[in-house]
Amino acid sequence: MKILEGKIAIVTGASSGIGRATAILFAAEGAKIVCSARRQKELDDLTAEVDRAGGTAVAYAGDILDENVSRTLVNLATEEFGGLDIAFNNAGILGEMGPVPDMSLSSWHQTINTNLTSAFLGAKYQIPAMTESGGGSLIFNSSFVGHTAGMPGMAAYAASKAGIVGLTQSLASEHGNNGIRVNAILPGGTDTPMGHTVAHSAEIQEFVEGLHALKRTAAPEEIARSVLYIASDAASFMTGAAMLVDGGISITRT
Secondary structure (H helix, E strand, O other): OOOOOOOEEEEEOOOOHHHHHHHHHHHHOOOEEEEEEOOHHHHHHHHHHHHHOOOEEEEEEOOOOOHHHHHHHHHHHHHHHOOOOEEEEOOOOOOOOOOHHHOOHHHHHHHHHHHHHHHHHHHHHHHHHHHHOOOEEEEEEOOOEOOOEOOOOOHHHHHHHHHHHHHHHHHHHHHHHHOEEEEEEEEOOEOOHHHHHHOOOHHHHHHHHHHOOOOOOEOHHHHHHHHHHHHOHHHOOOOOOEEEEOOOOOOOOO
């Protein structure tokens, strides 16, 4: 039997990277998927791939900062498929990099809002739907940055991702009695478009790989498999956790 057979899941930031890999994996493991991102074409390509593989997915394109998008995704899950069991709030940006004294207030707000406020908006609508369904697994994409490591020039990103861990812990304590597990995944360097923004040359890529104990970065599919674990009943007693999936970057000093 497939791990997520009969489950209904929302995946945001699904047009590329970790979100796309997770949507494909969830569908392959039997879940019906509602996927979202800003780019319609990429979402259409994703749903077509899921359909060819025998899975089920619908897409809704929109800006996750629009509260109506979070509301609509939940409505799609409940109206199209009958409820909501899993949500992977993955959408995010790296944001402006550089010293805080040089950063504009608008850039700060853009990063905090895209990464953290969107997580709040997702949870605001996902939690009631999961409660109605008898429980569920709510998952956020955080980072080792701002949790186990400080990286120069990444203050807004670090603050937003650290905020996600705090949000995770609070929601886990608030809604455990509703049967809702709330966890965050903290990836290390990953081969995604966002990762390439940081490692934008062969020299920097080699340096970033060397920071990890495994001396490489992750494929998006590797992170997706960890998200699958948290989403599944295999993690039935796991809540309030900030789970590192970081190739050892948090403990490596060589």
